Amino acid sequence: MKFLPLIWKGIWRKRGRAILILLQIVVAFTLFGLLQGLNGAVKQAIASTHADRLYVVGRSAMGEPLPLAYLEQIRGVPGVRDVNYRLQFGGQYQRPGQGVVIAATDVESFFRVFSEVSTSRESIDALRATPSGAIVGRVTAEEYGWKVGDRFTIQTPIPRTDGSREFTFDIVGIFENTDRPEQSIGAIANYAYINEARARNRNTVMLYTALIDDPAKSAEIGFAIDSLFENSTNETRTQTESQIAQSQIDRIGNLDYIAHAITGAAFFALLFATGALMMQSIRERTPELAVLKTVGFTDRLVMTLILAEVLLLALIGAAIGLWLGDFMLSMTRQMIGVTGMPASIVVAGFVCAVLLALASGAIPAWRGLRLQVAQALSGR
Amino acid sequence: MAAIVSLKNVVKRYVRGKQRVEVLHGVDLECEAGEFLALMGPSGSGKTTLLNLIGGLDRPDEGEVIVAGERIDRLSSGQLAKWRARHVGFVFQFYNLLPVLTAERNVEVPLLLTKLSRAQRRKNVAAALELVGLTDRAKHKPTELSGGQQQRVAIARAIVADPTIIVCDEPTGDLDRENAEDILGLLQMLNQRQGKTIVMVTHDPRAAEFASRRLYLDKGRLVHQETRSAA
Numbered sequence: 001m002k003f004l005p006l007i008w009k010g011i012w013r014k015r016g017r018a019i020l021i022l023l024q025i026v027v028a029f030t031l032f033g034l035l036q037g038l039n040g041a042v043k044q045a046i047a048s049t050h051a052d053r054l055y056v057v058g059r060s061a062m063g064e065p066l067p068l069a070y071l072e073q074i075r076g077v078p079g080v081r082d083v084n085y086r087l088q089f090g091g092q093y094q095r096p097g098q099g100v101v102i103a104a105t106d107v108e109s110f111f112r113v114f115s116e117v118s119t120s121r122e123s124i125d126a127l128r129a130t131p132s133g134a135i136v137g138r139v140t141a142e143e144y145g146w147k148v149g150d151r152f153t154i155q156t157p158i159p160r161t162d163g164s165r166e167f168t169f170d171i172v173g174i175f176e177n178t179d180r181p182e183q184s185i186g187a188i189a190n191y192a193y194i195n196e197a198r199a200r201n202r203n204t205v206m207l208y209t210a211l212i213d214d215p216a217k218s219a220e221i222g223f224a225i226d227s228l229f230e231n232s233t234n235e236t237r238t239q240t241e242s243q244i245a246q247s248q249i250d251r252i253g254n255l256d257y258i259a260h261a262i263t264g265a266a267f268f269a270l271l272f273a274t275g276a277l278m279m280q281s282i283r284e285r286t287p288e289l290a291v292l293k294t295v296g297f298t299d300r301l302v303m304t305l306i307l308a309e310v311l312l313l314a315l316i317g318a319a320i321g322l323w324l325g326d327f328m329l330s331m332t333r334q335m336i337g338v339t340g341m342p343a344s345i346v347v348a349g350f351v352c353a354v355l356l357a358l359a360s361g362a363i364p365a366w367r368g369l370r371l372q373v374a375q376a377l378s379g380r
Numbered sequence: 381m382a383a384i385v386s387l388k389n390v391v392k393r394y395v396r397g398k399q400r401v402e403v404l405h406g407v408d409l410e411c412e413a414g415e416f417l418a419l420m421g422p423s424g425s426g427k428t429t430l431l432n433l434i435g436g437l438d439r440p441d442e443g444e445v446i447v448a449g450e451r452i453d454r455l456s457s458g459q460l461a462k463w464r465a466r467h468v469g470f471v472f473q474f475y476n477l478l479p480v481l482t483a484e485r486n487v488e489v490p491l492l493l494t495k496l497s498r499a500q501r502r503k504n505v506a507a508a509l510e511l512v513g514l515t516d517r518a519k520h521k522p523t524e525l526s527g528g529q530q531q532r533v534a535i536a537r538a539i540v541a542d543p544t545i546i547v548c549d550e551p552t553g554d555l556d557r558e559n560a561e562d563i564l565g566l567l568q569m570l571n572q573r574q575g576k577t578i579v580m581v582t583h584d585p586r587a588a589e590f591a592s593r594r595l596y597l598d599k600g601r602l603v604h605q606e607t608r609s610a611a
Contacts (some may be wrong), residue, residue, distance in 0.1 A: 295465065
């Protein structure tokens, strides 16, 4: 600790250069934090999906209508404990940019299958008793200032028999997603209310969600479900929740590769940039290092001081960069549902900072170690 | 009095390009404790090389170097560094202060290698700065000090750890006459009142007048010596 002021002053010997090095490190670690954090958070989200839920969608495309008549057949597959069907669509509330996602479903099975979505028994009963009722997510309710008893109308992409695309809902309750509170969004409505009013695709759903007894048998059960509708007009594809999440991520591209490639390139460039600047710094300070050795600092101590300088700078830069990365990641929360930077990425970031410091500081530190006092003092 | 510096048949060679140049040819030298010794001679005579050997900054190719009772030519690089920290204070022509540190922090540098507490270090630094008359400039950086003041800081740094010997390489070479005499007076005071052994390299005869003994080197050999009377 007594050497810390010496190290600190050494870092800021040339303020402009120190800031330049620090900025490079900050930018690289912001990139690292953002990309690896996003990647890690997505992996964590996929890993935390419910393995006991299978999603049955149209084989050709997700969103392709499936007959409501499939319900009983899916329910009859061995290993399936419960089934929920859903028609999901987005609507616009009052003006562009104010979206509301509606899940038109069978309310009883919905709350059984999606156990993390929680509301009161009274709300469920009220929704069953109110055809135009809706249980609204807490976040959405807060965003638009809605409360139980309010009524809202949205513009939807679903044409009604009367030619309009408007649907009006009476709020009968509020729900909360207990796993991911920030995902308490949208509204749950009665399937029958939408189905009876719409002009097209009546008695069809967007997807079924099957709750199964044994997650280890998900592939087997999924195959059994898809086999039921093989060669029919509406063939199905059954996937686990994690497979669905992964396929959505895959639409962006290979996130793993993108994250590793970009941060790898940034660190590679940083290694040379920091190394070169440190070399320059050590060259300029040769007489000062010689003085330290003259008064009794050992070769190893001088080498350690140089490494400590790079290390301190790298750790400060990494801390700022990771904080910025986390901050930027939190801004994407609403868009992609990432909850924050996983702790493992923070740890990995600091490990990278240490390795980077050791690698970029190795040659300057070696120069410091090998510095011959008599030669350095005489300018040879 | 016992010899605090003893060099026996010391040979030092340097490699310059493809040539090996012998700069010291079997030098024998003794310096007693409490002595103020001036090493004089023309450029290239080997004065600084000899001083570096005495101060443990370099090793001879042949011969023995015994300083403060230690055969330092046999010490490893790490041992030599620790030995320097305990026994030698250095004063250079161009002061060689760390530009990012204040005067008091520069003086404190050798004490960072000791086990002294922060408070004790500060106390010793204050005492050293008071001795060189720079208490009021303690918080100033080297660039805010005159040449003479910077050399005083360097002297304070050299004495703060209470070394056995102080080695000075042209300590007045970068100073005007007035400042040079101040610095030499300060070194003389450290020698006479504090009993510090001082070995000083200089090519200035007036600077050498302050020493109690003068040794003349020429072409790597000690050729002549003069001793000042105690008066």
